[in-house]
C-alpha cells in the first residue's frame with residue numbers, strides 16, 4: 001500500500017523555493033510524516049507571488065524554517081526538520097544522506113544539483129530531480145544502477161552569440177541587448193582592464209585602437225554632457241559608418257543607418273536634458289533613475305528614438321554624477337534601475353540603427369536579466385509529479401508490497417502552454433484530472449490521488465479556445481545508466497598527457513577541477529597521497545609544480561600502460577580513478593590543453609541545442625533540471641578566442657562554444673508553444 005510506504009518514509013527535500021514550497025505542502029498533505037528540508041536562503045519580497053507558504057511578514061527569515069512553520073499549521077503532528085544552510089556544507093555528508101529513503105531536489109542551479117546527485121550516488125539513495133521554466137517543467141528519477149544519474153545527460157550550453165553578430169550585424173533585439181549590456185555598459189562603467197570587443201570592428205578600419213580607447217575615457221575636465229554626446233556619436237554614429245564602409249558585410253543584409261545626437265536632440269543642445277530638474281533627489285544610489293529624472297513613469301511604455309536618446313544621456317550623466325564611485329567596477333545587474341535604463345536605451349538606439357523594433361524597459365529588463373517569469377501553476381503541477389514519482393520509488397524499495405506491479409522509475413516531461421493573457425479569452429478549469437489519468441495512476445491508491453489532485457489543481461488555467469494547446473505528459477522508458485558517465489560508472493577514466501612537460505598542477509587545475517568539477521580534490525596513488533587541496537605543505541609544493549613524469553616515477557604502483565591515480569572530492573564525497581598515460585604530441589588546435597581525457601561524458605554539447613525541444617531553450621530561471629538547468633547566461637563567442645561574460649560554473653562545456661555557428665538559442669517566446677506531437681524529439685534525446 002502506498003500509504004504504508006509514505007508513512008514510514010524519511011524524506012530529504014533540498015530547496016524551499018518555488019517548487020519546494022509546493023512540494024512540502026503536497027508531501028505533508030499526502031501523508032508524509034518525516035521530512036527534512038535544507039535551504040540556504042531567506043525570503044525576499046519577490047518570492048511572495050509564488051511561494052505560497054510565505055507572507056510579507058516573513059521577509060528576511062529563513063525559507064526552510066518558515067516553510068516548516070507554515071505547514072505545521074495544517075499538519076501539526078508531523079516531523080519537519082529545517083536546516084537554514086547550504087547543501088554543500090560538510091555536515092550534509094554521505095552519512096547524513098544515508099538516513100533518508102529518498103531525496104527530492106527543488107533547486108535552481110546546476111552546481112547544487114550535481115552535488116546532490118553525487119551524494120545520492122555515494123549514499124545509494126534515490127533522487128527525484130525537478131525543474132521548471134515558465135510553463136515548462138520536468139521530473140526525473142535517478143536510482144543508482146537502475147537509471148541514468150543526473151550527470152549522465154549533457155546539459156545545454158549557455159546561450160552564446162558570435163562576436164560579429166553582436167558587434168556588427170545584429171538582427172534581433174536580444175543582440176542589441178547583449179551589445180548594450182556586455183560591451184557598451186561594461187566598457188563605460190565596468191573594469192577597464194577587462195577584454196572588451198566593443199571596438200573589434202572599428203579598429204580594423206581607419207582609427208588606431210589607441211584613439212578608440214581615448215573616446216571612452218572621460219578626461220578630468222570634460223563636461224559630462226559633452227562626454228555623453230561624444231560617446232553617443234561614437235557608438236551610434238561613427239562606428240556604424242565605419243561598419244558601413246565594409247561593403248562585403250552588407251551585400252545580403254539591410255544597411256544600418258548611423259545616428260548622431262544632434263539629429264535627434266538638435267533643439268536641446270543648449271539644455272541637453274530638457275526640463276530636467278537637476279536637483280532631483282534620490283534616496284540612495286539604487287534609486288537613482290533617469291526615468292524619474294526625466295519624469296517618465298511607465299516601464300511598459302515603448303520609448304521613441306528621442307526618448308531613448310534622452311534616457312541614454314541622462315543615465316550616463318547620473319552614473320558619473322551620482323554613482324561616481326561605482327564607475328570602473330560595475331557589472332550589469334537587472335535589479336539596478338539605472339543600469340537597466342541605460343542598457344534599454346542603448347539597445348533601442350542601436351536597434352533603431354539596424355531597423356529592429358524597440359522594446360519597453362520592462363521587456364528589455366527581462367531579456368537582459370534572462371528572466372522567464374516563474375509560473376506558480378507549473379511549480380504546483382511539478383510538485384504533484386514529484387510526489388507521484390516519490391511514491392513509486394518508495395514502493396519499489398519495499399518489495400513485499402505489490403512489487404510486481406510497480407512501474408520502473410521513469411521520467412515525465414511536460415509542457416503546459418497557456419496563450420498570453422489578454423490575447424484570447426481565458427477560462428479557468430480544472431484539467432489536472434486528465435493529467436493524473438494520463439499519469440501512472442495505477443501505482444498510487446485512489447485516495448492519495450484525490451488528495452494530490454485536490455491540492456495541486458487549484459490554479460490551473462487552460463484556454464478553451466485553443467483546445468489543441470493541451471498539456472502533454474509523456475512517460476519515457478527507463479534508461480540504462482550511462483556507462484561512460486564518470487559520475488555513475490565505476491570504470492576508470494583515462495588521461496593522455498605529456499608527462500614530461502605537464503605538471504601535477506596542470507592535472508589538478510585543468511582536469512580535476514575544471515573537467516571533473518571537484519573543488520576540494522585529494523589525489524592518491526594506492527595509499528600514497530600526492531595532492532590535497534588546501535594549504536599546500538612545503539614538501540607538497542615541490543611535487544605540485546614538478547612535472548608528472550617525476551612525480552609518477554617515484555610511485556610504487558604503476559599499472560600496465562599507465563599509472564592509476566585515485567581522485568577524491570572531499571567536498572562531494574566522490575571518488576574516481578584516472579589512468580594516466582604518456583603521450584608525446586598533441587594537436588594544438590584540437591587538443592589545446594595538451595591533454596585528452598576519455599571515459600567521461602562531456603556535459604555540454606552545443607550542436608544538440610539545435611533540435612532540442614523547447615523545454616530546453618526557454619531562458620531558464622529556476623532551471624528545468626535536465627535540459628535547462630543553468631543556461632541562463634548569455635555569452636559571446638568569437639571565432640578566435642573564447643570568452644565568458646558571466647561566470648559559468650560547469651567548465652566542461654566551455655570548449656564547445658568555440659564555434660561560429662552554434663548560437664542563437666534564445667528564440668522568440670513563441671517557441672515555448674510546442675510539444676504537440678513532438679514526442680520524437682524527447683525520445684531521441686533521452687534514449688540516444
Ligand SMILES: Nc1ncnc2c1ncn2[C@@H]1O[C@H](COP(=O)(O)OP(=O)(O)OP(=O)(O)O)[C@@H](O)[C@H]1O
Nearest residue numbers: 015016017018019039040041086087107108112622
Ligand atoms: N546550494 C544550495 N543549498 C541550499 N539551498 C539552495 C542551494 N542552491 C539553491 N538553493 C535554494 O533553492 C531554491 C530554489 O528555488 P527558486 O529558484 O524557486 O527560488 P528563488 O531562488 O527564491 O527564486 P528566484 O530565483 O526567482 O529569486 C532557493 O530557495 C534557494 O535558496
Ligand SMILES: [Zn+2]
Nearest residue numbers: 149152485488
Ligand atoms: Zn551518470
